[in-house]
Ligand SMILES: Cc1cc2nc3c(=O)[nH]c(=O)nc-3n(C[C@H](O)[C@H](O)[C@H](O)COP(=O)(O)OP(=O)(O)OC[C@H]3O[C@@H](n4cnc5c(N)ncnc54)[C@H](O)[C@@H]3O)c2cc1C
C-alpha cells in the first residue's frame with residue numbers, strides 16, 4: 001500500500017533492533033501476552049506495511065489500534081525509537097485505506113461538525129474576561145462543575161483567566177489516524193484560538209497545544225504550585241501519574257509538592273512517576289476496545305489498593321473516569337474499596 | 353499447514369492460544385537478528401501436558417516446532433526457516449520453588465530473568481547469569497543459548513547454574529535430566545547437553561537452577577585508556593592475578609560515543625574504558641580487590657580511575673552498559689546496529705589484538721564496528737553499523753563477518769561466547785567445529801529423527817547466512 005505517513009519513519013524503524021526491551025511493562029502486552037501486542041510487534045507490523053511485505057488487514061489494523069500511546073515503551077527503548085509516532089503514522093495510512101473504526105470516525109466527525117468530541121452543540125466554555133488565556137478542552141467542557149472549581153481555585157490564588165470560545169485541540173485527529181484532517185482543521189483552530197500562551201486543565205491538551213499548535217501551554221498545576229498555601233488535610237493517598245504528565249511533559253514533582261503542601265501524604269504505587277502504568281484510557285482504546293481498557297485499568301487500581309491508601313488522586317479527567325470505573329469493578333469483584341479523586345477536588349478542599 | 357492441523361492445536365491449548373492470523377505470523381517471523389521467515393502458526397502452551405501433546409502431534413505429522421521465549425536471540429534462533437509451529441513459551445511462567453537452604457530454585461521456562469531475581473531478593477539470593485536483556489529474556493531462552501552476562505566472569509554462564517531439567521522430547525516423552533545437587537557424576541551430563549542446544553533437542557518445561565547469596569558489598573570503577581592495547585593488557589593481567597572481579601567490561605570508542613549520544617552518560621572520549629566491579633561478603637576483601645585492580649590499570653596507563661560504592665551511581669553505570677547494544681543504533685545518521693559477528697570469545701591475552709583487528713576489518717569493508725563486552729571472560733561483542741537498506745552494505749557486512757571470524761579462529765578464539773549460533777553464525781561455526789559437526793548431527797538424529805525441533809539451525813544451517821532466509825530489512829539495490 002502507499003504508506004506515505006510511514007515513509008517518513010523508515011530510518012527510525014531501521015534503528016529498532018527488535019531487542020524486545022519494550023516488552024517490559026507495556027500495558028497491552030501485560031494483558032494480552034502476544035509479542036504482537038508490544039511496541040516491537042507494532043513497529044514490525046508498521047515496517048511490513050511500508051516494505052510491502054504486508055497488505056493491510058483488519059487484524060493488523062486492530063493490533064495497531066490496540067495501544068494506549070502511553071510511551072512506556074519509548075522510555076524503555078535504549079535505541080530511542082519514536083514508537084508512538086510510528087504507530088500513529090501507521091494508523092494514518094490504515095485510515096486512508098478505510099480501516100478507521102466506526103466509533104473513531106464518529107468522534108472525528110463530531111469534532112469537525114461541533115468542535116468537540118461529543119458532537120454536542122450545547123457544550124460551551126464558561127466565557128469570561130481575564131488576563132491569562134485559558135484552554136478548557138473537551139473533557140473539562142463536558143464537566144462544567146469541575147471547570148468552575150478550577151477557575152475559582154485560580155481566582156483564589158490571584159490568577160484571573162480569560163475564557164473565550166474554543167474548539168477541540170484536534171489531538172484525536174492526530175492519534176486516531178486522521179492526520180490529513182488535522183492539517184485542515186488546524187487553521188480553524190488557530191483562527192478561534194490565536195493565543196501564543198495558554199493555561200490548560202487537561203494533560204493531553206497541554207501536550208497537543210505545544211506539539212500540534214506550537215502554543216506555550218502550561219498546565220494549571222505548574223501555574224499554581226508557587227501560590228498554593230500550606231494546608232492540613234491530614235489524609236493519606238496514592239497518586240496516579242497520567243502518562244502525558246509524567247512521561248511526555250515530565251511533570252512529576254509539581255502535583256506531589258502541591259499535595260504535600262496541602263497535607264496529603266503520598267504512598268507511591270509499584271509503578272510511579274516516569275515509570276507510571278497507564279490507566280487504560282489513552283490512544284483511543286477507551287472507545288474502540290473497552291474490554292482491554294477495563295483490564296488495564298483494573299491492573300492499575302490493584303496497584304493502588306496494594307499501597308493500603310484508601311484514596312487515589314490523579315490529574316487527568318480521562319484517568320479519573322477510567323479508574324473510577326475500575327474502582328467500582330474491583331469492589332464488585334474483590335470487595336476492595338478505593339476512592340478515585342481528581343486533584344482539583346483535593347485542592348478545593350485544601351483551600352476551603 | 354492445513355486448517356485441520358490448527359483445529360487440533362486449538363483443541364490442545366484452547367482457541368485463544370493459537371493464531372494463524374497474518375499479524376501474529378508476521379511478528380513471530382523475526383527476532384533480534386537480521387533474519388525473517390514466516391511460521392504457519394503460533395501456539396502458546398500453558399502446561400507440560402500441552403507441550404507433550406503438541407509434540408506428539410507434530411512428530412507424527414513431521415511439522416517443525418520452534419520454541420520461543422522473548423525472541424531476543426540475535427542470530428535467527430527462533431526464525432522458523434521451514435515454517436511450522438512457533439511455540440511461545442511465555443505463558444509457562446511460574447516460579448515453582450525457592451529453596452535457599454539448598455541453593456536452588458525450580459522454575460518454568462517462561463519466567464523472566466529479572467522476575468526471578470526480584471523473587472529471590474527477599475531470600476537474600478540471586479540468579480547469577482544476568483544478560484543485559486535480563487528484563488525480558490526467559491529462562492528457557494537462556495538455557496537454549498547458554499546465555500551469560502557481565503557477571504559470568506565470576507559466577508559462570510547458564511550451563512554452570514543448571515542443575516536439572518525437565519524436557520519434552522521430539523516424540524512427546526517427558527524426561528528428567530540432571531539432579532538437585534551441584535556435583536553430579538551419574539552418567540552422561542544430559543542437562544548440560546540441552547543447555548545451548550537452541551531448541552533443537554527438546555523443549556525445556558522446568559529448570560532446577562543454582563542460586564547464589566547476594567553479596568553484601570559491592571564497588572565499581574571506570575578506568576580510561578588512550579591506547580586500546582593498554583586496556584587489553586590490563587584485563588589480561590587482572591584476570592591472571594588471582595583476583596576474582598564480578599565484572600570486567602571493555603568499551604571501545606565507538607561504543608563510548610554511542611552511549612554518550614543515546615543515553616547522555618558523559619563518558620570520556622578516550623580509546624577505551626574498562627568498567628570493573630568486585631563484590632563479596634567482607635568489605636575489606638572487596639576494597640582489597642578493587643585497589644589491586646586499580647593498581648594494575650594504572651600500571652597499564654589507565655587514568656582517571658574513579659571508584660564508587662554508591663548504589664545509584666553503580667546502577668547508572670550498569671544501565672548504560674546494559675543499553676549499549678541498542679544505543680549503537682544512534683551512533684550516526686543512517687547507520688543502524690545489526691546483530692552480526694556479535695559475540696566471539698578469544699583467549700583473554702588476545703583481547704587487544706582482536707579489538708584492533710576488528711577496527712581494521714571494519715575500515716576495509718565500509719562499515720563501522722564497535723568492540724565491547726564481558727572481556728574478563730574473553731568475550732567481545734561487536735555489532736556492524738551499516739545502512740541495512742543498501743544491498744551493497746550486505747556484501748560489505750558479509751565480508752567483514754567472514755574476516756572477523758577467520759581472525760578469531762587464527763588466535764584460538766570461538767565463534768560465539770554467549771548468544772549462540774542459529775543461522776547467522778552457522779557458516780563460521782561449521783568451519784571452526786568441523787571435526788564435531790557429525791557428532792552433533794548424530795545426537796540430533798538420535799533425539800529428533802524426524803528433524804522437527806528448530807530444524808536447519810547450527811550445524812544444519814545453510815552455508816550463506818545472507819541468503820539463509822529473507823533479510824528482515826527493506827533492502828534495495830544501489831550503493
Ligand atoms: C539488546 C540485547 C542484549 C543482550 N544481552 C545479552 C547478554 O548480555 N548475554 C547473553 O547471553 N545474551 C544476551 N542477549 C541475547 C539474548 O537475549 C539471550 O540469548 C537470551 O537468553 C534469549 O532469551 P529469549 O527468552 O529471548 O529466548 P529466544 O530468543 O526466544 O530463544 C533463544 C533460543 O532458545 C530456544 N528456547 C527458548 N525457549 C526454550 C525452551 N523452553 N526449551 C528449549 N529451547 C528454548 C529457542 O528455540 C532459541 O533457539 C542480548 C540480546 C539483546 C537483543
Ligand code: SF4
Nearest residue numbers: 016017019020022077
Ligand atoms: S522499539 Fe526499542 S525497545 Fe522495542 S524492540 Fe525496538 S529497539 Fe528494542
Ligand code: SF4
Nearest residue numbers: 026067068070071073
Ligand atoms: S505506547 Fe504503551 S501500550 Fe503502546 S506499545 Fe508502547 S508501552 Fe505498549
